[in-house]
Amino acid sequence: MPPPTTAVVFDLDGTLVDTTYLHALAWWRASVDGGLDIAFWRFHRAIGMGSDQLTEDLFGGDRPDLEAGRAEQFRRLHDEVRLLPGARELVTAVADLGHRVVIGTSGVAEDIERSLGLLDLDDRLHAVVSAAEVETSKPAPDIFELALERAEVAPGHAVVVGDTVWDAEAAARGAIASIGLLTGGHATNDLFTAGAAAVYDDPADLLARLATSPIGSLR
Numbered sequence: 001m002p003p004p005t006t007a008v009v010f011d012l013d014g015t016l017v018d019t020t021y022l023h024a025l026a027w028w029r030a031s032v033d034g035g036l037d038i039a040f041w042r043f044h045r046a047i048g049m050g051s052d053q054l055t056e057d058l059f060g061g062d063r064p065d066l067e068a069g070r071a072e073q074f075r076r077l078h079d080e081v082r083l084l085p086g087a088r089e090l091v092t093a094v095a096d097l098g099h100r101v102v103i104g105t106s107g108v109a110e111d112i113e114r115s116l117g118l119l120d121l122d123d124r125l126h127a128v129v130s131a132a133e134v135e136t137s138k139p140a141p142d143i144f145e146l147a148l149e150r151a152e153v154a155p156g157h158a159v160v161v162g163d164t165v166w167d168a169e170a171a172a173r174g175a176i177a178s179i180g181l182l183t184g185g186h187a188t189n190d191l192f193t194a195g196a197a198a199v200y201d202d203p204a205d206l207l208a209r210l211a212t213s214p215i216g217s218l219r
Helices: 020-033 040-046 051-059 064-075 087-096 109-119 142-151 165-173 188-194 203-208
Strands: 007-010 100-105 125-130 158-162 177-181 198-200
Touching: 007 142, 020 040, 020 051, 020 064, 040 051, 051 064, 064 109, 087 100, 087 109, 087 203, 100 109, 100 142, 109 125, 125 142, 142 158, 142 165, 158 165, 165 177, 165 188, 177 188, 177 203, 188 198
Parallel strands: 007 100, 007 158, 100 125, 158 177, 177 198
Antiparallel strands: none
16 A cells, blocks of 8 residues: 655745744734734734734724735835745755645735745645635634645644744644744744644754654654
8 A cells, every 4th residue: 555645734924934023013004004002012923823813813803904904014015025044945855755745824815926936836836725715714723624635635644834823723723743933933832832743943944854853754
């Protein structure tokens, strides 16, 4: 019997592209323009949730005006978006190991397209799944579950790589092992508490230790 197909699901913002604090800044500026007085750190802690979860958590419900404001503020920051160290090389190495690579992100279409353009790895990606395709975004497991459905891989033969407690919680709810990166600004212990099996500094650090990581143990 052939070995089961395996998959690695990568979050995008804060995991492969250095956008966590830029998104927090865009949300904060939109909230100020909207007449709200919410401390910046609260936006940082919420990045990684989908907009549906973030607006409920910070604003008490849907705020299409603030979502539109965030989008406009983030467009002004587009030129400051950079890949995280080792991001492209990590995805390439994982694909070369034979794992199906899927992007599972809470981002919106315009931002996803720009980030994927920077990565320039379309030939390595099996699928891209966004919050727009599921009923509930992170920390619900829907995005990662759909990612594995697209990859035709069971949860026990996959690993999620993310940078927030919301990624780790979503993976845990979907019974998927996860790796945390410190690039989202969450503490190591918080990532472990949320369910991460291992934590690394950034994509380059994970790449350097790939063989001994949970990805190296995939069968």
